[in-house]
Amino acid sequence: MTEQRQTSATDVPGWKTWLLLAVGAILVVFVALNSQRVEVNFIFGSAEMPLIFALVAAAALGALVGWALPRLRRSHD
Numbered sequence: 001m002t003e004q005r006q007t008s009a010t011d012v013p014g015w016k017t018w019l020l021l022a023v024g025a026i027l028v029v030f031v032a033l034n035s036q037r038v039e040v041n042f043i044f045g046s047a048e049m050p051l052i053f054a055l056v057a058a059a060a061l062g063a064l065v066g067w068a069l070p071r072l073r074r075s076h077d
Contacts, residue, residue: 031055 034051 027055027059031059 031052034055036051037048038051038054039046039048040054
């Protein structure tokens with residue numbers, strides 16, 4: 001039999017949860033305020049696109065690197 005934890009009014013999200021929510025909100029506002037079209041240079045070319053796509057792609061790549069690096073380092077230790 002598994003024991004289930006009851007949630008109560010005293011269960012408050014930790015500071016990491018609040019930090020993640022705040023950073024996410026700042027990212028959403030930053031992306032929304034920067035929607036003009038820009039030229040984005042890649043290694044083998046360039047493209048014109050709304051800055052919002054470039055910002056979202058950069059944020060996603062940053063999140064992927066932040067998630068993957070500790071796991072890769074742990075597997076090599």
